[in-house]
Structure formats: C-alpha cells, structure tokens
Amino acid sequence: MNVIEVNKLTKYYGKSRGIVDVSFGVEEGEIFGFIGPNGAGKSTTIRLLLSLIHPTSGDARVFGKDIAKEGPTIREQIGYLPSEVFYYDDMKVIDLLKYSASFYPCDCEERTRELASLMELELNRRIRDLSYGNRKKVGIVQGLLHSPKLVLLDEPTAGLDPLMQRKFFDLIRDENKKGVTVFFSSHILSEVQRLCNRVGIIREGRMVEVSDIRTLQQNNTKKIRVNTRYGQPAFDLPGVTNVVTENGTTQLFFRGDINLILRYLTTLNVDDVSIEEPTLEEIFMHYYE
Amino acid sequence: MNIFWHEIKANRKSLLVWSAVMVLLVLTAVAKFSAFHNNPESLAILDSIPKSVLDGMNMRAFNLVKLDGFFGVVFSYFSLMGAMAAAMWGSESIAREERDKTVEFSLVLPITRSKLVTAKLLAALVNCVLFVLITWGASALSARAYQPDAGFYKFLGQEMAAMFLIELVFLAMGVLLGCVLKKYKLAGSMAISIILTAYVLFVVSRMHEKLDVLRFVTPFRYFDAADFYKTGRFEPVYLALSAGIIVVCLAAAYLVYARRDMMI
Numbered sequence: 001m002n003v004i005e006v007n008k009l010t011k012y013y014g015k016s017r018g019i020v021d022v023s024f025g026v027e028e029g030e031i032f033g034f035i036g037p038n039g040a041g042k043s044t045t046i047r048l049l050l051s052l053i054h055p056t057s058g059d060a061r062v063f064g065k066d067i068a069k070e071g072p073t074i075r076e077q078i079g080y081l082p083s084e085v086f087y088y089d090d091m092k093v094i095d096l097l098k099y100s101a102s103f104y105p106c107d108c109e110e111r112t113r114e115l116a117s118l119m120e121l122e123l124n125r126r127i128r129d130l131s132y133g134n135r136k137k138v139g140i141v142q143g144l145l146h147s148p149k150l151v152l153l154d155e156p157t158a159g160l161d162p163l164m165q166r167k168f169f170d171l172i173r174d175e176n177k178k179g180v181t182v183f184f185s186s187h188i189l190s191e192v193q194r195l196c197n198r199v200g201i202i203r204e205g206r207m208v209e210v211s212d213i214r215t216l217q218q219n220n221t222k223k224i225r226v227n228t229r230y231g232q233p234a235f236d237l238p239g240v241t242n243v244v245t246e247n248g249t250t251q252l253f254f255r256g257d258i259n260l261i262l263r264y265l266t267t268l269n270v271d272d273v274s275i276e277e278p279t280l281e282e283i284f285m286h287y288y289e
Numbered sequence: 290m291n292i293f294w295h296e297i298k299a300n301r302k303s304l305l306v307w308s309a310v311m312v313l314l315v316l317t318a319v320a321k322f323s324a325f326h327n328n329p330e331s332l333a334i335l336d337s338i339p340k341s342v343l344d345g346m347n348m349r350a351f352n353l354v355k356l357d358g359f360f361g362v363v364f365s366y367f368s369l370m371g372a373m374a375a376a377m378w379g380s381e382s383i384a385r386e387e388r389d390k391t392v393e394f395s396l397v398l399p400i401t402r403s404k405l406v407t408a409k410l411l412a413a414l415v416n417c418v419l420f421v422l423i424t425w426g427a428s429a430l431s432a433r434a435y436q437p438d439a440g441f442y443k444f445l446g447q448e449m450a451a452m453f454l455i456e457l458v459f460l461a462m463g464v465l466l467g468c469v470l471k472k473y474k475l476a477g478s479m480a481i482s483i484i485l486t487a488y489v490l491f492v493v494s495r496m497h498e499k500l501d502v503l504r505f506v507t508p509f510r511y512f513d514a515a516d517f518y519k520t521g522r523f524e525p526v527y528l529a530l531s532a533g534i535i536v537v538c539l540a541a542a543y544l545v546y547a548r549r550d551m552m553i
Contacts, residue, residue, distance in 0.1 A: 013550075047551075047553070050396075050397050051396075052392065052393065052396055052397070052550070052551045052553070053550040053551060054548065054549075054550060071401070072399045072400055072401050073399070075397060075398065075399040076399035078397070080393075080397045082393050084390075085393075085394075086389060086390035086391050086393060086394065087391060087394055088295075088299070088389070088391060089389070099291060099295060100394075100398070102291045103291070103398045103399055103400060104399065142394075
C-alpha cells in the first residue's frame with residue numbers, strides 16, 4: 001500500500017508557481033528522497049501534505065485518507081521536521097516536549113527521554129537560549145516522540161554538526177527498520193544517496209523523474225574519460241552529451257549501446273580511458289540543464 | 290484543554306500590563322474627582338467649552354460633582370480600554386502563531402484549526418473577564434473614600450456589564466482580524482484603528498442631533514453610560530446588534546481560518 005499518494009497536485013500562490021501537476025507515490029516502509037534545488041517546490045509539497053496550505057487543484061492521500069478531509073487524523077501518525085524549527089521561545093524544552101506529547105494518544109514520556117539522551121538535548125533550557133543546531137535537536141525529538149508511522153523531513157540536516165548528522169541518520173534508519181516510512185526532502189544528494197531507496201526529482205515545480213536510486217544511477221548512462229595523444233576527438237555520435245575537453249582529457253556522458261562508443265574509441269589513439277557510473281550529483285545536474 | 294492553558298499562560302503578561310494601566314487610571318481619576326466632589330463652582334471651567342464638545346464627551350449627561358456622575362464620564366475610558374485590550378487579545382493570540390512561525394508546530398499537531406481558534410478565544414475571554422473584575426475591584430475600592438450609596442454600586446455594576454459586552458464585541462472583531470488577515474503584522478494596528486474610528490464616531494454621534502443616526506454604526510453607542518444611567522437598562526435592539534456582530538465575526542473567522550493558507 002502507498003502511504004503517500006499524490007495525484008496531479010498543483011499549488012499556485014496567486015500567480016506565482018508553487019508546484020504543478022505533481023504525482024508520485026511513497027510505499028510503506030521505504031525511505032523516499034525528494035530532491036530539487038531551492039525554490040523547486042519541496043517545502044510546498046510537504047506543507048500541502050500537512051494541510052498548512054491547500055492545493056489549487058489535484059489531491060493527495062496519506063494512509064489512504066484524503067488530506068483535505070482528514071488532516072487531524074492523518075497528522076496523528078505523522079512526524080514532521082521542518083528545515084527551520086520555531087517554537088514558543090519562552091518555554092523550557094521539557095515543557096514544550098510534554099505539551100507536544102499531550103496531543104497524541106500515547107504515553108510518550110519514555111520515548112521522549114530516550115530520544116533526548118540520544119540527541120544529547122538539555123531538557124531544562126529555555127528555547128530562547130538555544131542555538132540553531134540545538135533547536136533542530138528539539139525538532140527531531142518533538143517530531144519523533146509520538147512514534148509516528150510516517151516521518152516528513154524537510155532539509156533536516158541543516159544546522160547539525162557532522163556527528164549529530166550521523167546520529168540523526170542512524171536514528172532515521174532505525175525508525176525505518178521498525179517499519180516507519182520516511183519522506184526525505186533535500187538538496188544535498190550525498191545524503192539522499194546514503195539513505196534513500198527511491199528518489200523523486202523536482203524542478204521548477206514539476207516532478208521530472210521518480211525512480212529507484214540504482215536505476216537512476218545505472219540508467220545506462222556512462223561517464224567516459226579519454227586521454228588522447230594527438231588532437232581532439234570529435235565524439236560525433238548519437239547519445240553523447242556534455243563533452244568537455246581539458247588538458248588533453250575529454251570527458252563525456254554516453255547513453256545507448258555501449259558497443260557503439262567502444263568501436264569509436266578503438267579508432268582513436270588512446271593513452272588512457274575510463275568508463276564509470278556517473279555519480280548521482282552528475283545525473284542530477286543533468287536534469288537541471 | 291492543553292492549548293487553552295498554554296494560551297492563558299501566554300496572555301498573562303499582557304493582562305498584567307493592561308490591568309496595571311487600568312488601576313492607575315482609576316486611581317488618578319478618583320484622585321481628580323476630589324476637586325469636583327460637592328463643589329459646583331469647579332464646574333465653571335466647563336462653561337468655556339462648546340456644548341457640542343461637552344456632549345461629545347458625555348459631560349452634560351452627568352452631574353460631575355457626584356460620584357456616580359463622575360464615573361459616568363470615566364466610563365468612556367473603561368469602554369475604550371476594554372475594547373482595545375479585548376481586540377488585541379483576540380487578534381494577537383491568532384496572529385502571533387504566524388508571526389513567530391509557530392504555526393508550523395501548532396497546526397501540524399493532530400487538531401483541527403477550529404479547535405485551536407476556540408481554545409484561543411476562550412483564553413482571551415478569560416482575560417476579558419478578569420480585566421473587568423480588576424476594573425470593578427479597583428473602582429469600588431477607590432470610591433469607598435466617598436462613602437457612596439447603593440445606587441452608585443448598582444450603576445458601577447451596570448458599567449462593568451457594559452464594559453464586558455463591549456469587550457465581547459471587540460474580542461470577536463479581533464479574532465476575525467487575526468484569522469483573516471494574511472499580513473499578520475496588520476492585525477493589531479488594524480484593530481486599534483477600527484476601535485479609534487468607532488470611538489470618534491461615538492463622540493461625533495453625540496455632538497449633533499443630525500449625526501445621531503451614527504448610533505447604529507459604533508458599538509460604543511450601544512452601551513452608552515448616558516443612556517443606561519437614565520434608563521437603568523440596555524436597549525434590546527443594541528443587545529441584538531451586538532450579538533449579531535459577534536456571531537457574524539466569529540463565524541467568518543472560523544470559516545476563513547479553516548480554509549486559508551498559512552504564511553510561513
């Protein structure tokens with residue numbers, strides 16, 4: 001069953017574009033990466049799922065329930081970590097967490113303590129006095145303390161030091177092993193690559209691709225680097241893109257029948273050649289151009 | 290329930306400030322009254338002021354040398370303060386969630402937006418009740434020096450009822466502004482401008498007979514001390530109008546807030 005089912009979701013803010021005709025599904029138990037540059041519509045999509053804003057057209061279902069009709073019931077099972085967390089400044093961390101817990105039908109106290117000690121969170125400080133990173137930690141604990149079945153992360157690692165980032169990723173992986181579905185929005189590909197099974201790529205408000213992270217990487221596209229002794233090879237072949245020559249090294253991407261390019265290479269006087277999988281980063285840039 | 294208590298705490302400081310100002314106002318007013326008390330000559334200065342101005346300020350409707358008359362004039366300040374405080378509590382409690390960007394927390398909780406508005410409305414209502422009680426207490430205590438009769442206390446009680454009703458009207462209006470305005474920074478200043486306009490209309494409506502039609506436009510006229518001092522009661526038509534304003538404002542507030550996009 002799909003935990004999130006988005007169908008032609010469109011959001012305009014007045015005349016300016018939020019997202020257009022976005023459709024995708026997130027399966028139960030997977031970690032779904034949602035990648036795109038700033039302003040592509042990642043936060044808009046998440047805020048639509050949370051009913052903080054309402055769609056211009058299209059619809060979405062979470063746990064099989066319509067977001068427009070059953071928001072509160074849906075949100076009972078959702079944990080949300082925004083890119084920047086804002087809480088009532090004059091509250092103590094522990095009071096804020098207790099306040100948050102009081103809305104969920106669970107005894108969340110033990111889980112709260114567990115998470116707080118894991119994230120090394122000081123419970124008796126006031127939110128006002130916390131640094132950006134520490135606020136983020138409060139956000140992580142608050143987002144997970146009610147053991148949600150779906151976790152929505154919007155650029156979650158901003159503000160966390162590398163050590164905390166690792167702890168956070170371990171935590172998310174552990175939650176995922178328990179069966180929690182994770183929707184992970186980010187513009188940092190390496191973290192998506194590390195964590196996710198599938199990714200959706202959003203660009204200028206439109207979903208340009210949804211696929212398995214491996215197929216995305218394989219995708220039959222190869223990155224080829226060739227050193228030639230004399231002159232510059234033309235690589236005038238179908239399927240060749242992004243040819244860059246620098247200091248006698250030519251780099252290019254090739255997509256298609258690999259024999260074609262191999263035959264062409266043998267006609268050159270080659271010093272050195274490497275054929276490898278492109279990184280996600282490179283594939284990603286490809287989508288942006 | 291938890292939101293309600295959270296709101297009560299969040300409103301506490303504001304209630305303290307408004308109450309302190311109110312108590313100070315009552316104390317200075319009563320101190321000024323000592324100059325008028327049973328001293329008709331002191332009113333001579335009023336002769337130099339145009340009658341329409343005096344009417345606008347309700348000064349001719351009351352006998353200023355008597356305590357109840359004096360409190361009749363002071364009531365303008367009670368109603369104005371009550372209106373402003375109530376409208377601020379109503380609009381602020383809603384608008385501050387967007388201003389401080391905490392909607393991304395509070396509206397992600399598994400509650401409906403209506404529930405959030407209700408809790409905030411009730412908490413602001415508690416502030417309104419306490420504000421009236423504090424005004425009442427301060428007035429009754431400071432008036433004791435003049436050994437007022439039972440009639441004064443009855444009139445004071447009526448003034449407090451009127452103040453509370455005015456609070457209700459402007460609380461509903463404040464909640465509406467907080468819920469509807471996308472530019473949350475405007476909510477507070479807009480509430481104050483509406484109140485001041487209503488108050489100016491109230492003053493103007495008393496200045497000349499021809500302007501008396503304005504009495505339906507400004508809620509301050511619905512509960513005018515000069516009227517209920519004379520008749521001893523509130524006019525049913527004004528009570529109905531107030532109830533209408535409150536119902537319409539709140540219904541619109543709930544409807545719009547439930548459907549609108551949060552600006553973060």
